[in-house]
Amino acid sequence: MDRTSTFEAERPRLTRIATQVLRDPVEAQDVVQTAWLRLRTSEHVDIENLPGWLTTVTVRLCLDRLRARVPQPVDPQEARASLDGGTDVAEDPAEQVVLADTVGVALQVVLERLTPDERVAFVLHDTFGVDFPTIAQILDHTPAATRKLASRARGKVRQPVAPERQADAVVVDAFLAAARQGDFARLLALLAPDVVVQGDAAAVQVGTPTRIEGREAVARMFDGAAAAALPVLVGDRPGAAWFLRGMPQVAFDFTVRDGLVHHVDFRADPGLLASLRRRTTAS
Secondary structure, three states: OOHHHHHHHHHHHHHHHHHHHHOOHHHHHHHHHHHHHHHHOOOOOOOOOHHHHHHHHHHHHHHHHHHHHOOOOOOHHHHHHOOOOOOOOOOOHHHHOOOOOOOOOOOOHHHHHOOHHHHHHHHHHHHOOOOHHHHHHHHOOOHHHHHHHHHHHHHHHHOOOOHHHHHHHHHHHHHHHHHHHOOHHHHHHHEEEEEEEEEOHHHHHOOOOOEEEOHHHHHHHHOOOOOOEEEEEEOOEEEEEEEEOOEEEEEEEEEEEOOEEEEEEEEOOHHHHHHOEEOOOOO
16 A cells, blocks of 8 residues: 555544644644645655554644644653653654544643643543654653653543532623624623623733723723633633734733623733643633
8 A cells, every 4th residue: 555545545644643732623623634744755765664653653743733723831740750660661653653533522721731741641541542752752761751741641531520619601702702703782691790800911012902891892902802711721710812923922811700890900921821721612
């Protein structure tokens, strides 16, 4: 079987992997197409295990996408873990890739709790059955560190999502959708009468208002806006952030009570922006 035929046979599996890691089917298709382009430019390279090579390339492309979404702070525990453990890394990760034919339980919001490396370790091992030495090669960690990544990921996944946070996410995402669509009536319906929008010093410097009060004034400000806002977690709260060239510029920190938005804080402190995590929408 030639390389083109092999790639087409592997495409559904590669797409499942990319979709499970990225939680975005469109982005997953783009990653798999990029893997195909990498293969085309490697036509003079001898690849003994083409399915394994394609898997490695696809996962590393996914990692690049995850890491580009939001800057990840260095985790000292992870850094120490990468120096611990044995050195029994497989010589050729492509030879070790063994994948299940089906995707396991779909993970939605819980995956957004994980760092990119934790997400890849968890998804590849627990969903697709890839062994730790292989994942270690992909992530450039030791197998022992990779086991710890997967273990920490399982711990985070097991933490229940508070029902009130799920309900808050529905309100936040409905509000952002109404803003983008210019649905003024819907915006009014989602805002508390005494709603306040306020910007911190860093946010005001990049152009956000200092303070706006009242349902109609806030609705007018957001009407037809928020096109560049993407869903994030601000701490453990569902929020959004304005991104420019893949980097967060301003976080929208929502306070939701009884199904209404009571406060929106525009926050642009670099430390806060670095801690943001992308999330899936509640819809």
